[in-house]
């Protein structure tokens with residue numbers, strides 16, 4: 001399957017386990033901010049242990065870990081990427097499109113891809129950045145669609161345009177529409193052509209719908225005399 005995938009944006013083991021059991025998670029994505037929000041702080045060993053634990057828990061599914069260099073140092077990112085990738089075969093490496101001063105990391109993406117390390121090019125805000133990252137060899141291109149919407153632009157045509165370019169060019173990169181903000185983003189962005197959408201566990205709350213509950217209550221009422229004891233059990237519940 002190449003479309004209709006959901007990656008869980010979290011470093012929380014209990015949440016990952018919960019959604020894995022439901023069978024709806026196709027991968028996990030993290031970044032330094034997500035890890036910090038999940039309490040994964042206190043040095044590199046803590047990050048390593050949590051990352052390894054997530055990778056093991058999700059088995060063959062992909063886990064994205066993000067590299068970081070306060071100096072914008074390409075070699076530092078490459079060394080980090082190699083280290084992360086050595087922890088488990090299902091780990092892929094997030095590389096931001098530039099550093100915070102605008103220095104391009106396309107060369108890093110190219111180098112890692114050449115070493116057969118799967119790169120998730122990230123923090124991208126337009127289709128052009130994503131397409132160039134795909135050309136450089138990224139396996140995943142993360143468009144921060146929610147942040148684009150925050151700036152007042154509609155990310156839907158951006159996703160559509162990017163999917164068209166990737167399909168026409170034959171580049172194998174998969175589009176990750178990231179930083180989702182509302183449940184409806186799932187249908188909007190899949191329909192626009194994103195292969196994958198990242199969701200926080202919180203965003204999946206509308207899966208529980210009051211009208212579904214009402215409908216199930218109707219079914220249960222009408223099945224109440226199917227088996228001996230059900231009607232009495234129901235009456236006892238009502239009294240409680």
Ligand code: G3P
Pocket residue numbers: 009029030031033144146147178179180198
């Ligand atoms: O995968 C990372 C991305 O989803 C982060 O989103 O909420 O920081 O814009 P956000």
